[in-house]
Amino acid sequence: MKVLIIGLGGVTNGGKTTLAEKLKKMLPNCDVISQDDFFKPESEVETDERGFKLYDVLDALYMDEMVKSIRNWMKKPASSGVVTEEPQNACDNLKNTDDVYILIVEGFLLYNYEPLNELWNRRYFLTLPYEECKRRRSTRVYQPADTPGFFDGHVWPMYMKYKNELEENASNIVYLDGTKSQEELLSCVYSDIIQELKKLRE
Numbered sequence: 001m002k003v004l005i006i007g008l009g010g011v012t013n014g015g016k017t018t019l020a021e022k023l024k025k026m027l028p029n030c031d032v033i034s035q036d037d038f039f040k041p042e043s044e045v046e047t048d049e050r051g052f053k054l055y056d057v058l059d060a061l062y063m064d065e066m067v068k069s070i071r072n073w074m075k076k077p078a079s080s081g082v083v084t085e086e087p088q089n090a091c092d093n094l095k096n097t098d099d100v101y102i103l104i105v106e107g108f109l110l111y112n113y114e115p116l117n118e119l120w121n122r123r124y125f126l127t128l129p130y131e132e133c134k135r136r137r138s139t140r141v142y143q144p145a146d147t148p149g150f151f152d153g154h155v156w157p158m159y160m161k162y163k164n165e166l167e168e169n170a171s172n173i174v175y176l177d178g179t180k181s182q183e184e185l186l187s188c189v190y191s192d193i194i195q196e197l198k199k200l201r202e
Helices: 016-026 063-075 130-138 150-169 182-201
Strands: 002-010 030-034 100-106 122-127 173-177
Touching (some): 002 016, 002 063, 002 182, 016 100, 016 182, 030 063, 063 100, 100 182, 122 150, 122 182, 130 150
Parallel strands (some): 002 100, 002 122, 030 100, 122 173
């Protein structure tokens, strides 16, 4: 039994969750783990001198728990409740993939945490320009809600900080333009994963 661990990281509101869910429907034996499920409760998230809750940093997340969840999945992917029926519009590329299990891990801070970096088979990173990201963010309702100035004061600077770190230190990351249509992004990532599946089966 083989596993394929796919990272789908990048900017807030870049389309990570949507893309992950669509891929899950199209790929065989596919499961999704979302980083958002590992946020610490609000009371444990630090507040800076401006009163901003510092959510967009690794310390705001139970990262050890996240790594543990992924490793547990890797040990027993078949028992994770993965849907194993033929995916929608399965194509010939997917025949004989019964022994391969795919995990898509999606989140905004996936590649700046060393223990995760040894797990990826493939890494994608969604980007958005500042204006578009801010526009999308303003249409979303968060719990707790974004305070005035939070995007410019915390969210965007942290995204740029981690993205710059990534560009300096990491290789083998496929950067995706989040302004492209969902169909385009899906098609690009899907065909790439199919290539990875073929390599695994060789």
